[in-house]
Amino acid sequence: MLDYLFNLSILQIILVNIILVAINFLFSLFVRSRVIKKYNKTKSIEKALYIESILGKYIHTILIIGTAFFDALVITPYFRHFHKFSVIIVVGVICSIITIILVINQLVLFNTNKMLRKTEATKKEQIGLLIRFMIFSIIPVLIMLAVLQINPKELNIGVRFQKYFKILIPVIAYMLISFILPLFNKYLLKAVPMDDSDLKNELIHFLNKCGIKKVEIFLWPMKSNKHANALVSGLIHKQIFISDYLLENFSLEETKAILAHEIGHIKKFHLWIRTALIIGMLIVFPLLGELFEYYEKTISEIPIWLGIMIFAIVFILYFGFFLYFIYRIQERQADSFVLELGVDGEVFISALYKLAKLNHTVMKYNKVDEKFKTHPSVAKRIKWIRDYPRGVNFSRK
Template sequence: MNTFTLIFIAALAISISVRMWLGQRHLRFVASHRNTVPAAFTDAITLAQHHKAADYTLAKTRLSFLQIIVEAAVLLAFTLGGGLQWLDTALSGAYASEILRNILLITSVMVIGAIIELPLDLYRKFVIENRFGFNTMTFKRFLIDSFMQATIGALLGLPLLFAVLWLMQASGSLWWLYAWLVWVGFNLTLLAIYPTFIAPLFNRFEPMENGTLKSRIEQLLQKCGFTAQGLFVMDGSKRSSHGNAYFTGFGKTKRIVLFDTLLKHLEADEVEAVLAHELGHFKRRHVIKRMAWIFTASLAFLWILNWLMAQTWFFSGLNVTSHTTGMALVLFFLVLPVFTFLLQPLSSLYSRKHEFEADQYAAVQTRAHSLISALTKLYRDNASTLTPDPLYAMFYNSHPDAQQRIARLQTAAHN
């Protein structure tokens, strides 16, 4: 057996084992704290609401076990099971153009993966989310969204894929650098057009009505030195009762978006504090830093792919005999998560650091107590567990533990 085959199997086994172990830890920890509301939240969250958050978390975590198994089975079927090679052989007999064959190979893998994942997605949306009162999406809306996402993905993604595959074939040993430049340009363009051309295809964005809240927000924006194209309310309630707020775009296309569900549950000072937190990400340049990190990592990965394309053991170790650029591309991005999973805590730690910094900014620009109140309501209304397993949270959670977050804000309020 090829040495790389053994390495791949070992890495896959480790990642599956660690993910399952973390999930089991999370289940036990949340269940063991189900009957006690943390002291910092006893005045705002009832035991019944705490029970709901725990049960919601347990349901999602149990589903994640099945998702881990399905993902591993699909990966093995495509690689060691010979699925990718079978697809490539079938396509090579029908299409003479190598770029077209490669595009069809990659899109076939994506479509097959999406179809296999569909039952889990439906169960998550229409069973778990329904059970806990969060889903407001109809099945018709789900079908429309899926069709639109697939259509937009094809319209934007296929030209990008063609460009990358063409560069891989035509631009010599530095193709990875040219492909990276195209990738960066594509993402920056997407960021610029998403707020005004893509997002409105899925949701309605209405300018916030004049009133006390709008005046307070405009004063906050002026105080923070933030200029935006507009302040909009999004009809998030047509899909979910979860609340959120965000700003999107960059340069002159920046806009601030508040979910209608958020405005329904929060007071004016709380909305202001949540928005100040989002502005904190902008003022601390978190978006730019994360983009720089992602672009740097993508450059490194493309360089590694360029090297792997010349290694016969990379293909044979994954039970593939076709050494086309498309096969190399799809193989690399299929197996990459297996080898990078143990690095995930670093990404999560970086994200949590940014959340703490944004909280600190909001506490200075507004009132820490307002943000505490807003976050507590969001934890309650979104049924977010207040007691995640610490090790599970270290791996997966992009936001800090609720108790740590509130404790820091309380300290800031007294300073």
């Protein structure tokens, strides 16, 4: 079977990919029908969108991974003669196919989401955002793959240091990407510096009071998408992005509460910790490669499909379970920081509740699904805030 897959003609590969894209398209139609059915049954926008999230996050992700896995198997033999660049080309082709699938999915669900959320964003805006996100995600991956192809033997590095070089170079490359990439977030989000105003002065004063002296505040245009959010980026040059939809619907104190949460991520070095965790993975993968090489030299050859599968399993366990677990801990720490600052607990609860309602997010997640979330559910966060020992300025109603 595998021999047959490795020897498919270009035309056969194209035809099979058309079939795989069609399967993904049919699944998107199925998701749309389930979302509409859920809404008609419950009249709840939140529950309908949650069904979309669950089906998209798990079943559709499996379909996309299956498509990528198949392409990796059948395309790789055609690019082996490119030697070092073969992996980069294969990943680039796979990412292009995944982007096409995601664009089709977005188009299928666009009208349904627009009807449910009453958004004003156009298809062009939505697709543009998706493509920008994919480009910003793919380029660092391709750069890292290019760096991993550097052979220390060709650089006349001593045998003793070659293994260290293989680990050190990707780490340095990722650190440089981590420093540079956040500078382009304003282009990804189409954000603009917040205009001078009483609101900006209040927020800057609040940041200074919290010990954050050098930070840029950007206004993130999300009114047409009806998305209320705030985020922080940058390891050294800190940037805070606040959506205009949030500012339009939040009081000043609620905005400060959300801002305090983002400050918590800065103060507790969460961005640095996340970077270190990714670097940890960059060390694990070369070591895993060395282990494969040793196994093949001393025992037997590892089939391509098995090697890809092992790497995929390690990747999913690390990024799908471990990192999400750490992220949820960091969110709890950032929530704790808000209360330690003296922000009124009821104000913070009100802000979280508004975020959920404005974004049409369910208050509680499925127990299994919550394990794959970067944030705990709003209901859990509110309960924890109410139970927080230092939260003495709010009631337990």
